Amino acid sequence: MPRRDREQTRRRLLDAAFVEFAAYGIAGARMERIARIAGCSTGLVYTYYGGKQELFDAVQAEVVDAAFVAFDAADLPGYAARCYDRQHDHPELARLAAWRRLERPGQVTRSAEIEAIRQAQARGLVSTRFSAEQVLVLVLAIASMWSNAPADGSDHAARRRAVEDAVWRLVEP
Structure with a gap:
């Protein structure tokens, strides 16, 4: 046997x-x-x-x-673009994350990232128009807004630039 x-x-x-x-x-x-x-x-x-x-x-x-993307509070547009790339290349990761948020709300904490954004705000690198928590949620939402788009490469570069630009406009001091 x-x-x-x-x-x-x-x-x-x-x-x-x-x-x-x-x-x-x-x-x-x-x-x-x-x-x-x-x-x-x-x-x-x-x-x-x-x-x-x-x-x-x-x-x-x-x-x-597998989904790890290096976080940098001083470069939130770059972080958002890297998150977008990861979700574009691996849409199943985005779906799994969506299920986790839907079925287990409030279980994921990102306190290290939020604290890093607070420090970047204190140093004048990130706008204070929104709280650090709001900035993180908005950055992640912008990065994932096309997560259901086909991963065939069409418009990928333009979408990536739009993600970076939108986040830059959100966080610019």
Whole structure:
């Protein structure tokens, strides 16, 4: 009898869960589908992850690393453009983030980024027209406004420039 490779099984489960959660969110995802895509039994999914919430958390922890974009409060237009690029190249990351915001509101804190924006505002690098929290939300909203656009490259450069320009106009002192 062949021996099971636990890491390979975990990898298949995480990959299948990523696809499922990006498409259906937490509430719509089905453990049976995840198991079928991963090529294992539904019971094995529960053995490895306990339940759907725990599996979503495992996928989310992995996606946070994959979606990482270097934050720079002194260059918010560049940060927004990099976020736009990431979402353009990987729209499934944007969908997963949207599901997280919809189904788990208030769980994500960005206190380090907010504090960095406050410091940039104090140094006169970022406008004080909006609070640091508002600036961050607006920057992220601008960066993701085309996240559902096709990733075929059409208008990508123009959209990227528009993102940078809009954020620059938002934060210029």
